[in-house]
Amino acid sequence: MRHLKAINRKAVRIVDTVTDRPTVAAAGGDVVALQEGPGPPQQPEGPHIPLGCSLVFSPGWEADRNGGTAGLCQPVERDLFDCHLGCFWPAHVPDQLNHSPDWTSTCAAAQKDWRKIDLIFP
């Protein structure tokens, strides 16, 4: 770090940690991961709970909407466009029918342009 000088030992440890593990936020500062890494080191790791648009009891986690397993739900950060349009439960994507019909207009190709998708305030 050039502009912050770590003074106490905790500050040194923080600098070591953030330098070793560059985050997306450090690159652009506009993306925050929805699921953090493992918890504090002294604690046992908790169960992995995927964060999707429906409860784990709802359809989509164990069987897809056709009863098969080909289109299972994904954690939302991997599933943005799968939830969009195709999903019966459009919870975590903007409402493209009424309020935000063109919320993806700046995103021609998701892999390349996903950063251009901004927040929607209904």
Next chain:
Amino acid sequence: MSLLGLGEFHQFDAAGRRFLYLVPSAAVFALDDPAHAVIDTLHGHRLSREALLASVSPRFPEADIEETLAELEQVRAVRSVAAPLPPMPTIIPLTPFPLTTAVLNVTNQCNLSCGYCYEYSEDKIVDTTNGAQPKFMSEETARKSVDMLMREAGDIQVVHVSFFGGETLMNYPVLSRVVPYAREQAAAHGKRVEFNLTTNATLLTGEMIGFFAEHDISVTVSIDGPREMQDKFRVFHDGRGSYDELLPRVRELLRRHQSRPIGARVTLTAQVNDVVAIYHHLTEEIGFQEVGFAPVTTSPGRDHALNGAGFDQMVTQFETLAGEFLEAAAAGRHHGFSNVSETLSEIHKGVSKAYPCGAGLGLVGVSTGGDIGLCHRFAGSDDHKLGSVEDGIDRDAQTAFLEDNHIANKTDCHTCWARPLCSGGCYHEAHTRYGTTTHPNLHYCDWIRDWTDICLRIYGELAERNPQFLRRFES
């Protein structure tokens, strides 16, 4: 458009620089000019990245500001206001948490009748007067306490046995026999044991001093200052002052016992509050190496309770004495104001506490009858019992205590920047003031924040002027 705002921290200036004390990480960073400008610009505002850059960029190259911003975001001094605030982690330490210190209340009797004593005044929580607990700890109980410590210490290599009272030296016979026993047991368990005791020094004899020196026992003397201050509260049962009784004994202790620093521990009250004069008397005229001060623990409204004006005066005096500490430390000299050195040590390590102290965690108190309590102040209280020397620590009771008293449950503390160091304050103080250990000590919040700020500024000054001095806190 996401807006940027400030994260949680306390700013302070020292040695001509701006520093941040980050909360809750307790990291201390010094800022350069662009970082200082970014923080100042965001103070009280929420700005978009572009607006922030536009506001700061005339003074610094844009690339510099971008880099600064990235760094400030990495350490969470600047955050996106849209991002949810991270929840306060509720991490309960894994049990069995190893025990490092057992405080043995070897007696609950005392040859003094200090007016403010928590053990015998109206604020007492342990039934010491009605015989519910024996007056003196038996040698058997003391040995069992040592055995319990060895068992509960797990893999810990260095354990501590503290002797406390009542007046500790009223049970010197048991103390003197359990010290060699603890050494034997420590050796048998592959550990090292260290001892300390607290005394009013009025019963100190040459034989005892020889024993303490021989066994490297650290001694803390409870003393309130020069004669007129000491004799205000610290009196014998017949009302006679104790100063003249202890002075020659303390002088002999300081002369003959030099393997460990001998500390003085001062209780501040509405009547005895002249910190600077007390410090100079105890160090220069008597010869103590370390002096620690604590305001009296009492329910409000008592005659000797420190009230708002008393706290203000205390902070002012603490600041003056802390200034002396700073000048000494900057010049590489020792200064014995231990309240400062203890706080600096915690700042340097970056301690961020979920609990105000180690009571009920790494430290327990043992009552004269062998009950284990949170600390020496609670030992013998049935409501705060954490087991017994025979059965060891009651891990279920301990877990329940840790869950109830976690900082995450002290909602009042959640917006306070001083919580990494304070964590709500002393359980016993809270119990005396509010009737429960789980309550934060709201009556001294302002004082704690003032004091923490003073110590942070001293820390910042030392980091600039004599960083070598801070190395002593790294062992």
